[in-house]
Amino acid sequence: MDTISNGWFSEMSPMWPGEAHSLKVEKILFQGKSDYQNVIVFQSASYGKVLVLDGVIQVTERDECAYQEMITHLPLCSIPNPKKVLVIGGGDGGVLREVSRYSSVEQIDICEIDKMVVDVSKEFFPKLAVGFEDPRVNLNIGDGVAFLKNAPEGTYDAVIVDSSDPVGPAQELFEKPFFESVARALRPGGVVCTQAESIWLHMHIIKDIVSACHQVFKGSVDYAWTTVPTYPSGVIGFMLCSTEGPAVEFQKPVHHIDESTDESNTLKGPLKYYNPGIHSASFCLPSFAKRVIDAKK
């Protein structure tokens, strides 16, 4: 099975051996090779437009809401009045779109390593790239690890790490030195949310991430998850951690998004997935995952 063959895209990887999810391709819209990865955009038969990096689905128009809303609102609704937010990765703009819903936010920095991701999103995914239009956004093209090392200490209320899998350009974003840089850049009681793989496929990776986070973050350390049909196993998780300082109880959102303030922006639209109930519910884990993650506490 090739990546695209006989009109179907198939997603295969050593990260999920022995299985593949395939989408019918109506039209290939873009194929390119950046300095970091292969980039494909295609129109699918049933999931809208699809962005693929190094053979792995990153975004489909049909289900991107679940990922973008959860990775953003789980951390930002867990603290009062976030002002400075940093996004690492997230070059499609979807997380920016969600961060821009907060009127308290004054500064949104983003560091994406691959300019081609930003460019194709602006060309093919206007409902994601709308996030770049917010005047509070400062776009940096570069290495997120280096960006964080150079960030002034205690700056951010929240850091959102919207990365691809820990193979290829995103590998360092799953390691302890990176988490230490994140902790340094956060204010006391600041929060981080990082993409943290699937409990059905990657408990061994998750176990290591949870261990590293417990060593680095002296506030709360929690794991949440959501469903995304076009991600392997249909689910993806998030590590949510806070630094020492004002306590953060991630399971209990303190901020409710006022969707009525969003009406001027028709591209952004109402929330499709996130609500306070699903915020709290996302921290409830199946027993097989709970046993492993709780053992690391």
Add this chain to the structure above:
Amino acid sequence: MDTISNGWFSEMSPMWPGEAHSLKVEKILFQGKSDYQNVIVFQSASYGKVLVLDGVIQVTERDECAYQEMITHLPLCSIPNPKKVLVIGGGDGGVLREVSRYSSVEQIDICEIDKMVVDVSKEFFPKLAVGFEDPRVNLNIGDGVAFLKNAPEGTYDAVIVDSSDPVGPAQELFEKPFFESVARALRPGGVVCTQAESIWLHMHIIKDIVSACHQVFKGSVDYAWTTVPTYPSGVIGFMLCSTEGPAVEFQKPVHHIDESTDESNTLKGPLKYYNPGIHSASFCLPSFAKRVIDAKK
């Protein structure tokens, strides 16, 4: 793409057009055609043994826990001391295995239409078919619709409808006359849990099921969901309803399973997925689904 080709099984259906989930096949263990459907069992590379009916994955050894535990314990932990339980479908025995964890249960009736499903489960899936070994189980091979029509009124504390999709032999199990038979067979305040498709793929079907259930069941009517990686979109839902009588609050389990009483049965093993936290969380829906389901109330 054929069902099995080049060593891969691919699941395709008009129920989820434009996508396919594929599993690498190590060995085909059984292929047969019953009076009702095509039956395949194969050893997969990464999900253990897999049962396929009419081209659709019903069970894999790796993720069956999520489905069997949730469809059983969501209804049975919502009522005190269930005594008589009826399973419609469920010929693999997995639901029986879960029902048999309740010491209060005195009688477990099951009506499966297709004897071949029972036979292949007993041959290839001992960890599911162990459910048939409980002396409280009465196996009926026949039509679940007819079985329910003939059941004495007000008999069951709980009915669990473990069906395939509403095409082929299971179609009637998603329609109002069937729900009326279920309601008739339940005691006052008795509960039913039926397989109710994916919120990501089948909101139009779910909307109709919810409408029909609100007309038929005069107690509680709720929708819950769980993840199952090898089901289309990675999630599957359940309708949970109760008849008029003692109130049932499905979100708040009243019974906790004592796993320590299970130790004599090594095949059954401990719960892998279900716990009281995930019971309550499973009723929290994404906004796009909540809006549709709440509108039917």
